[in-house]
Amino acid sequence: MADCMKSASEALHQILVEGLGRLVGEGKLPAEPIPAFRVEIPADKSHGDFAANVAMVSAKTFRMAPRKIAELLLEAISLNGTIFARAEIAGPGFMNFFLQQKWFADVTETVLTEKENYGKTQTGAGKRALVEFVSANPTGPMHVGNARGGALGDSLAEILAWTGWDVQREFYVNDAGNQIEKFATSLEVRYLQHFDPSVEMPEDAYHGADITEHAENFIAENGDKYVNTDAKTRRDALVAFALPKNIAGLERDLKKYRIVYDNWFRESTLHQNGQVKWVVDELTKRGYTYEQEGAVWFKATDFGADKDFVLVRANGIPTYVVPDIAYHYNKLMVRKFDKAIDILGADHHGYVPRLKAALTALGADAARLDVVLMQMVMLMRDGEVVKLSKRSGKAITLVTLLDEIPLDAARFFFNTREANSHFEFDLDLAVEQSSQNPVYYVQYAHARICSLLRAMAEEGLTLEQCDHSNLSLLTQPQELELIRHLAALPSELDAAAKAYDPSKVTKYATELATLFHKFYDVCSIKYAETPELKQARLLLCEAARQGVANTLRILKVTCPEKM
Known part of the structure; x- marks a missing residue:
């Protein structure tokens, strides 16, 4: 695939290097190493198609005024037979270059020839990237932040593919740990309440209508079969019933958003195959842990993190970061991706150096993990912040957002700002045909x-x-x-x-x-x-x-x- 701009820039760089070499050979410039210089595209096109700061940065090396160097260079280079028509000196020694008409014709011809492949490059050829994005908690619906993360991650994966990378998109399913326990509790209470309304729902449980719906559907299939079983049997049955439906719902809703993943990676597999336990054992074996008040701590400060952190609580249960370390170790060391790219909310900024510290301690190259931190989204209508859907009157989720605005607008709008900038999404503008x-x-x-x-x-x-x-x-x-x-x-x-x-x-x-x-x-x-x-x-x-x-x-x- 042709990159006409890049090849023109490289050709000009070569012309200037050869010109400087000629001047040194003729004794018109001292025999000193040529300093690094830039070939750029001027913002003002009257200053040419390309500009070079070669004379400016060479002044000190050659002990000569920049304009004098530029004048000597213009005499030393020949543009005959090149894609450049002419050159001129501006100000104290900037050099501006103008392209031949043929170059413009060739660019147009390239676009017409390459058609739907025009723009593709081979910059990332031979390298593999894993882009993990959204990875919403499977215990409830996706929110508007996930809508931004989805558009961002999916488009980034596509850009990497266009630039030659072998790319996979991945959704990390948090189907283990604390939130699944809370999910189980919420389902269990709604199930038992059906038969005994006096059962109370804990304050920190999930109170959404989706939990009640799952419980009622479970009752339609199983009746009171689990009322008198032990709690573990009951909870496991409820989670086994509801969680796959939630995950299937995530997949369905994301497909509606034009996102199709290559992998749905389950956290539970890391517990089952012993990788979570291995992380703690391996860090301990390497001498990077210590015990304090019954908990196992990781010496993260030895690896550049701001503070040490707990790996295993005093009750013997690993903290949420341990499966995350195991998961990222799997990306880099087991599946051997050249780049693991995570799209995360900005609230994860303190978590990234800790994760990288642990990976380094385990012998992984943490520089191969890149994290894009994404700021919050504010939905605006009539200049005011919106929290509820116009149609349903409920909190706006990914699905209700796509009911209110065109899908094309969502995909485009969420990518109009850099990920690290706060974003006000104008719902009125998204539906405007102007x-x-x-x-x-x-x-x-x-x-x-x-x-x-x-x-x-x-x-x-x-x-x-x-x-x-x-x-x-x-x-x-x-x-x-x-x-x-x-x-x-x-x-x-x-x-x-x-x-x-x-x-x-x-x-x-x-x-x-x-x-x-x-x-x-x-x-x-x-x-x-x-x-x-x-x-x-x-x-x-x-x-x-x-x-x-x-x-x-x-x-x-x-x-x-x-x-």
Whole structure:
């Protein structure tokens, strides 16, 4: 897959290095190591397509004014036969470079050739990543934070796949430990209350309607069979009945949200196969634990954590962090993923260094675990914070959110901000059909191009009839700006993968739509000056459509052909 921007940047870097080498060889510059310099894309396009700070950073090394170095470099390099048309010096010694027209034609041709694969890179080729996200507690429905985590994690996994990684999506099912005990208690009380209303529900149990529903369904199947059994038998039967239904519900609701996992990893397997016990035994064997007041502590401060923490309570029950250590050890050391990426709520910030400390103590490379911390979401309507669903009057969950707003809006909106920024989700804007709604705005660009292609075909001009050699006629600033942005897609995806930041893709898509609308408003297609220019512009429209379609596909947002 071609990355036209990256190859142009690398070509320019090479031209400048060779130019400096020539100047040193001719004795015009002292024989000193060439300092690292950057080739960048200027924000102001009047400053060229690329800029290099080579003269500025070399001044100290070569003991010469930056502008003088830049002047010598311009004499030493030849742009003949390269993709660069010209170069100029700006200010005290910045060097600006302008691309040949052919480069813009080649970019458009690349998009048209690679089609639905345009934007893919091989940056992560040969490496495996496991992205774990949502992993909602299976004892109740998913909340709005899970909706953000779902869109974020799923899109990040897709971006990694587009940049060459072998990616798996995983949901970690907390089907053991404290919350399952609480789940069992809640079910048991609702079951017994059916036969004896005087049984009281503990304050800290789950009081949701879903618990009552499970208990009543259990009674429909089993009657009073478990009223007089021992508590363990009764609780185990209730959990065995209700938990699989909850997990199936999570899977169903996430599929509705366009998320399909490769693995549903159960915490209980780590208890059953002895991995939880092994973590404590192995850390003790390595000399990294101590006892205090009957509890087993891990010497986390020896491995950079802020404080030591308890692994096993005085009552002999491991704390919740032990299965988490076992789980992450499994990701890195058993299944040998090159990267384990977790999407977690920002309230986990203190937990991450502790987890990494334990992994390091067990001989794992904790640098292979990356955690994306995600801030809270506030739902807004009419400028006010919303807690209840308009339709049901109940707390807004993932499911009720998708009843109130289009799925496309949810997938796009939750990725318009970096994960670590607080996010106000405007429910009114999400349903608005106007250019103010970012997802509608981007989808409209796609539909507008499809409509144009249909109209031109009715007039007798199809894409198949367009001569690609006419692409060299695209010289207007709006045309070049659109092509330049199309060229940036592979690099943008690489940057999004590196930063674990899908918001770079929504920003890219929105900017692409903006640049297309600008081009469309200024550069007439139907009334182009010549038939050849009409063909070139129609091909550019198709390239822009492909760019929009590919970015929306990464986000799992639909691309309507009519709106």
